[in-house]
Amino acid sequence: MSEQAAATRQGQPRDPWADLVDYWIDRCERGVLFADVLRQRGNQYHEHMAEQVPHVLSFEAALVADGRKLERPVNYGLVRIEPPQGTVIDPKKRPFVVADPRAGHGPGIGGFKADSEIGVALRAGHPCYFIGFLPNPMPGQTVEDVMKAEASFLEKVIELHPEADGKPAVVGNCQAGWQIMMTAAIRPDLFGPIIIAGAPLSYWAGRRGQNPMRYTGGMLGGSWLTALAGDLGHGIFDGAWLVQNFESLNPANTWWGKSYNLYAKIDTEAQRYLGFEKWWGGHVLLNAQEMQYIADKLFVGNRLATAELVTSDNDRIDLRKIRSPIIVFCSKGDNITPPPQALGWITDLYRDVNDIRAHGQTIVYCVHESIGHLGIFVSGSVAKKEHDEFASNIDFIDVLPPGLYEAVLTPRSEAGSDEAGLIAGDYLVRFVARSIDDVKSIVAPDPEDERRFAAVDRISQINLGLYRTFMQPWVQAMVSAPAADWMRQMHPQRLKYELFSDNNPWLALLEDTAEQIRQNRHPAAPGNPFIQAECKVSENIESALNAAGKLRDRLVEESFLAIYGSPFLQSLVGLGDKDTPPRQRPGEDPEDRAFVQARIADLRGRIAQGGPREAWVRALIFIRLPGAAADERAFNLLRRIREERGGNMTVSQFKALVRDQFLMLLIAQDEAIAALPTLLAGVPAEQRDEALAELRRTILATGLLDEEGQRRLARVESIFGKTIPRSAVQAANASSAGPAEATPLRPRARRRAS
Template structure:
């Protein structure tokens, strides 16, 4: 059993000097011959001092790296947490852990609210990014009153663990969370960040009963998707000849895949930042930038390993194979992973500024799985997407000011998301204003509305292209051939020459590890750097802001960044041209077995006869029960009917319903969700019949009818006075609710 995780985010190693990273102006004159050189001498003095201080920050980064590496469970959570379950003790052990996150001071948790479970990505970095800052996913959820849990992992995998083992362990984690919150309204909301998103979706497809709403920020699910001229990362596998390079890398690691290689892939997307801007920003502002730099590097440099089998499965099945979105993955016990089996709402949060998981890869699975809008509704699936205009990949789930509004609205409106009728929606957020109708019903600073969308809307974003799929299908088959050749001809030799010692030396020489070695105190020269940096902090002489050389410094830096950006653009365009020229070749496609007449080489999940029979049976049941139900069902049917004429489902209307529910009823959220879905389908299948049945569902008690009608009016008016078709539908419902009263009056007159 491991110790509970404890709070530690930006704390420096214990052996750091007490005033590390803090600088102050010189308190006395410093004899410096460079001062006689005027602005040049002033700038050179400052530049030399900054350089030494820069080296010292790199030394502190190395010390921090090794201090983190020495921990049993290194992480970057900014919250205290306690261990709940340790996957290393399971029958099929995995290096995953479930912890309960303790709320910070001043935050009150409501035990009746559904728990949130944040699952961090094991994509090269260590765990904790979902709780890295106070405004991150965990912080926002706790401020909304939700109990929170976190699923993290240790740096090294357990021997023999597989992706399926991890899925089963995460199922046990969710069962435990559900058991710990028997009175919670709804199943846990699960957030799968980045690469954890596909893992969460796979589990939800096989164990749908464990899930409440699923949020997948920056998660790739359709790996071939993208737009020509953009998204060059998707070409990497094909240009490398496929996944044989993954097998070679794992063999050189003696059966383990170093997560540092995955981090290098991310860094290669922006060479200007990796090779220059990141270090230049630290060097140029070393007096103030050190703590922020160290805080981020604590996570970015905390690399973790994967088993060779795990990484090979990920590359073959997902990155190169792209089998998840077309239900081609089958587990070892014969269960087909079909994302259409997910019964919880799925919320895809992506960004146009994300060069790791662009919107095409985050949303492409929707058009891969479904051909018609009715297919989504018939399957009872609810899909919501939100697209940010500019935020980068890490900002999607790190938190902070940029994505705070999205996380805040998702957390505070998670119950509304859970009861949305089946279909496809976009989350649209508008600022809350004092003059807004029903402003008191808006929980945060933004009002969220879930507007209906169609598959054509998603296709306009994803831009699917059959020719593009033929190219990637050819790359997939080339990958399979090359992997077979490597395993037959070269793998036995590589495995025979690699042992634990050689793999360790190769790891130390890796570009992701070597800088930590060079700037650590293991290098004797760094002790002198630390002492010199301490002296400089006592006699710091920063350059004046109007020094012309300081302005030239910025201009030179901008020029270097421009040059590196130009190199990146040339590299990316060249990669694309090479990939297209190779894999667009009809000869190559024919050689790997792709037939020229095929509209698409990729399997599309069809509608199986048993699924068709189930849907037809369900339709018949709903039609037979259109007139069943009482006042409650009639009221919800009326609200759904009026809402269908509006721009979407608004949080203000839902929050008004919360108030009404608290005043009158004992209906649970699950009961409300079930009734709402049945009434929605009744209107969808036979609108006229469903409306005509409303008077028969109403009681004779006129006061009860009028009370329900008042609740309907309050809910409709929560987003403003209805107009147009919404006003017409409200008037139609008012007549239907008065129909019973009129018949009563007619009966009395006849008597």
């Protein structure tokens, strides 16, 4: 403790000159230490980029498949994550596959630390794999080639886990999310549940005053600058440009906040800062044609959500063909992929929930209130909550009936008693049925805005055509490979690492000086008024930069709306007819309509087919339908009953059973319930009693049953031939207790009610 601080503690008046001296010494020391951390950052950058396979995974991994050896080679690879010591992996659990975005940075952010997407999957006992990539693309590599490689990787994972209880669960972060969704639309047979985190799928969506990034393409005149950047790179697009675009969204943090936070906390913040910068500075490259496809077809053209993309094999990329549950995780605090862009594809593709059900799809969404874009994959708090619950309940999600749901997470302490231990994690997960209108309230679709973005798309095509005709030949002729490489090295995102590193001879004395300061550090006391004044100045600078950023965004938005909302411009590009939507919603293929009709006929024909198992599941769904929510406690009880009975039904088989019975109730409820006695014909009374007891135990696992649910339970009881006292049901509702006191299963041979 300094003499000044000691004097203050003893009640003596502060000496402003002593405070100034303490602050000045501390400030100079922090300046040297700050510069030394930047030097370490530069050295770390050079070491990282010199690695054969640069990544930031904090887990050991072994190569399983090399995309460079495929028929259409790509710079992607599949690795198996080695579980940390003490982590037990269940070979019968479905594997998890985590795919990172190739959006300017290198791979590994999905496993950046122990509390991560990979970490929670391993702790839940799942085998885990990771899809990463090298810094340089393979010659001629395309987006479609990457899709085929991802399909090949999943085939390999399925081959390695023949005993797994379900297809692989796949996590796609940011741009890997739309890449995974495109692959799943072409090869739906390879996928289990799909989790897309912070992934943009509807690129025109957004709210005015909140999501300025969507205007960028229009203000630059479309994608011709993407083509120019690719030509200046001699056929290579530099991912550093994407990183710079991200940084421009938040000038206060980019130009001041991040650096000042390091400077102010230089004694404690250095390692965290260096750890993140290792990933942030690991820039990767894309082929020019890859980036052009992404800009034209997705960012500007927005063709994914309306099934307008067709592969070279003439396969239409229609997201409605995905048969696996889709979990969409997004955040209101994400300024790169806001909720409208993460969820807008749902309102683009489907008229209502019945339309979703007709395609046999299950869609779950979860909207975080505040976390930023990177926090969706990096934040430990998010990993320990949302990602942990998704991993723990992945089989539950897989058996949800077709429809649209919102994942609602309630802390265990607020979920009521759980004496039977049916809540898997720290939160109770419920999947609440939602309508398309619920999603529209988040997406807020605006037909006039859509017409503006359609005008951007057409202007982009015109400008790109003009560039390719009149400028591209000259640019390509002037730029050589060495010149392109030199320009990449001079990019501001790379130059800052070069200037502050041991490659700079002017910093030769910095390391020794910084080490001496660390050995004899003189930090100013926290109560030093000059430290407080410094913090206040920093807050004012950050506020000014935030205000400037908001002013810029408002001017960009107003300019965009005025330019592309002009009736003259819209008429000039063929959008003058206000009665014609600028973007047609995808129609139904005759094959799809025929499939749906055949499926309905098949389900109707099988309503009276089956046995006690089908009757039990049908009765369970019938009783719970009015509640419009699925609770993890009921599913975990079902799983426990199956284990107690030694049942051999896989998750996939149970999923098919649940879906069939749900759809039968949906299309012909009265007929389906009337057929229950037929399904129970020949079943001994003792087995009916036991099945009914387990049905009640499962129904009351959540502790809640409304009046309509009680009426339906009574109807099912009469069909099964046993009446359970109504007082028991009402008592369970009043106490919200779990199933601990429910009628126990008899310990003798228990064949199946599950």
